[in-house]
Amino acid sequence: MLRCEKLTCVREDRVLFKDLSFVIKPGEIVQVEGPNGVGKTSLFRLVIGLSLPYQGDIFWQDTPITDDREHFYQKLLYLGHKTGIKPELTALENLQFFQKLQPSHKNLDLWEILAKVGLAGYEDIITAQLSAGQQRRVALARLWLNDCPLWILDEPFTAIDKSGVKVLENLFLQHAAQGGIVLLTTHQDLSLDKKHLSKIILEKPQDNFYV
């Protein structure tokens, strides 16, 4: 369970959000929604401990994430705006690298995973030569190669076409059905219904909302 209590985020003396509290339980998919610049990425950076909140606390399984970072990071898969793939390696080599980080998945068929993300026939191409959407697909293949219960995904669908979004939505449902958590942000409309998708809406504060 991920619990955030009374989070306040300040950037350059400007309050992005104040006293934001939420709980995400195993099996939930939650989308953070709001216009450009409202603070979605900033919220994710707080939640994963990359920056400190101005006020508030973040708990994983009732333990503050600052108390046991190592345990928290073992449970977390975070994909940010950058793809995090190595452009000089092929799609397959990138996956082989990710697989080495997850020994429990050493027997998974990487060709099959590349086919699942729509890269059959592109396995041996240097990723720098792939399109933006194909590069994003290589990065997203990591979702098939981990045991982490908590997925935090910052705009995972950037440059991904509709059929790719559908594949990922199904994967999120599968992850949630197994007790995982997906916390994501996207500007795309998702086809998941209210039963499967909750939302945290961030709104632009008043112009004079300064500390």
Ligand SMILES: Nc1ncnc2c1ncn2[C@@H]1O[C@H](COP(=O)(O)OP(=O)(O)OP(=O)(O)O)[C@@H](O)[C@H]1O
């Ligand atoms: N490191 C930083 N230092 C100062 N200001 C920052 C920093 N990071 C973000 N900001 C500011 O905080 C605000 C929120 O940025 P953030 O990236 O969280 O928005 P977002 O909701 O994710 O936007 P988008 O939908 O465009 O990705 C912006 O006005 C941005 O300029």
